[in-house]
Amino acid sequence: MALGLATAGAIGLLATTPAVGNPRHQSTVRIRSGDQHGSGVIVKQSDGGYWVITNSHVLSNVELHCLESSDKAVYPSVKVPLDNTLEKNNADLALLWFKATVQQEHVATLAEPEETSDAIDLVIATGYPARGDYVERPGLTVPLLSEALEGGYDLTYTSDIDKGMSGGGVFDSHDRLVGINATHQEPLWRTSRQYKSGHQVSETMNQKLDQVAIGLDIQQVLELLKSAEQQIEAPMINENTDNNCSSASEE
Amino acid sequence: MNTPQKRFASVAACSLMGAGAFIGIDSLVPKPINAAGASSFYCGQASGAPATLAKTASGKSVPVIRWTSSTFNSAGWDQGKRCQVVSARFEQYRKQGTLQYLTTGRMNGQAVICTATSKGGACEGLLYTLKPGQNPTKTLADLLDVRTKAKGPLNETTTRLYLKMSDVINAKSGITPSPATTEALW
Numbered sequence: 001m002a003l004g005l006a007t008a009g010a011i012g013l014l015a016t017t018p019a020v021g022n023p024r025h026q027s028t029v030r031i032r033s034g035d036q037h038g039s040g041v042i043v044k045q046s047d048g049g050y051w052v053i054t055n056s057h058v059l060s061n062v063e064l065h066c067l068e069s070s071d072k073a074v075y076p077s078v079k080v081p082l083d084n085t086l087e088k089n090n091a092d093l094a095l096l097w098f099k100a101t102v103q104q105e106h107v108a109t110l111a112e113p114e115e116t117s118d119a120i121d122l123v124i125a126t127g128y129p130a131r132g133d134y135v136e137r138p139g140l141t142v143p144l145l146s147e148a149l150e151g152g153y154d155l156t157y158t159s160d161i162d163k164g165m166s167g168g169g170v171f172d173s174h175d176r177l178v179g180i181n182a183t184h185q186e187p188l189w190r191t192s193r194q195y196k197s198g199h200q201v202s203e204t205m206n207q208k209l210d211q212v213a214i215g216l217d218i219q220q221v222l223e224l225l226k227s228a229e230q231q232i233e234a235p236m237i238n239e240n241t242d243n244n245c246s247s248a249s250e251e
Numbered sequence: 252m253n254t255p256q257k258r259f260a261s262v263a264a265c266s267l268m269g270a271g272a273f274i275g276i277d278s279l280v281p282k283p284i285n286a287a288g289a290s291s292f293y294c295g296q297a298s299g300a301p302a303t304l305a306k307t308a309s310g311k312s313v314p315v316i317r318w319t320s321s322t323f324n325s326a327g328w329d330q331g332k333r334c335q336v337v338s339a340r341f342e343q344y345r346k347q348g349t350l351q352y353l354t355t356g357r358m359n360g361q362a363v364i365c366t367a368t369s370k371g372g373a374c375e376g377l378l379y380t381l382k383p384g385q386n387p388t389k390t391l392a393d394l395l396d397v398r399t400k401a402k403g404p405l406n407e408t409t410t411r412l413y414l415k416m417s418d419v420i421n422a423k424s425g426i427t428p429s430p431a432t433t434e435a436l437w
Contacts, residue, residue, distance in 0.1 A: 130403030
């Protein structure tokens with residue numbers, strides 16, 4: 001508890017932020033994609049719609065991905081097509097787009113790359129566990145990697161991540177998005193990991209990585225957004241697309 | 252999950268945080284490290300169905316496979332029995348250290364998920380048999396995703412969200428359907 005007490009003062013500002021009007025909560029959405037469940041963060045508003053960042057591994061091979069905002073509004077969304085160079089980059093990130101309505105949604109403030117550091121920083125991971133409501137999980141960044149892992153994973157931190165929080169946000173103490181969740185600590189069974197370069201992670205490093213959540217740094221989110229903006233005008237939902245956010249028939 | 256008990260304990264222990272505290276500060280406290288670094292496996296229940304569960308070093312129970320198919324019932328392998336036997340195999344292979352080399356193969360003419368003794372090695376230890384028509388490569392990829400990726404597929408019987416696309420295209424206001432009573436799988 002000593003560590004908890006020591007850091008309690010440092011996060012006092014965050015702890016007193018009410019849940020209503022909490023920008024972290026407001027920009028984090030629940031995602032249902034086929035039989036998959038995950039989270040995402042609203043990162044941009046443009047052309048009558050909003051852009052949501054999440055992990056590729058959250059998305060099933062379906063045309064429509066259903067989003068649910070913090071105030072329970074439901075939006076069908078489409079995956080933003082990206083060109084081959086981005087696909088080759090192989091980062092575990094995907095962009096979704098949904099059409100804006102009268103209801104305003106909150107766009108997360110993105111940290112500038114120079115605002116992130118290699119120091120041990122306080123962070124708050126957000127998301128929707130598959131079996132529960134929205135959660136926030138404080139933790140510390142623990143810089144372990146000098147090279148990204150397969151999937152582009154390069155952000156290591158101590159927040160307790162549950163199944164369903166993939167694609168959720170990692171925010172700093174100023175409510176700026178500094179990364180995206182992807183994997184939880186304590187793999188359910190052991191295996192080896194690879195760096196993006198294809199090299200094998202050493203056993204010693206692998207054991208350290210078993211103890212932390214691993215995600216993607218904001219830098220990669222910004223790069224993806226920049227490339228997407230250059231090649232894409234507003235993605236549009238085709239009205240002829242299977243017309244609801246459910247496989248079940250309605251009414 | 253941030254349980255009410257956990258939150259209460261956090262607030263009680265860290266009175267400095269004040270009445271507005273809703274963040275579980277205790278997640279900042281390092282958890283004891285399990286030198287073995289792996290969960291144990293057992294058959295239990297998840298969302299009302301038999302499920303192979305992993306108990307993590309920090310005490311979480313995480314569903315790995317939820318046994319809902321009745322495909323093998325006629326062969327004497329109902330959901331409960333498959334759960335018991337496959338969970339025991341998971342635990343056995345974990346102890347043997349062969350879970351890290353999962354692969355696909357065929358046994359008795361059926362597609363299976365199995366263990367190998369080395370990377371790229373031959374299919375040796377049966378983990379479980381796939382349903383006819385089930386894609387082995389995708390099933391294995393999904394299973395490997397379960398190991399560490401923080402996603403969860405939904406329960407087959409989940410109440411889905413109902414929404415017409417035309418309502419969205421022509422939306423005059425935000426659509427707020429009744430809250431989903433989703434009981435998710437992972």
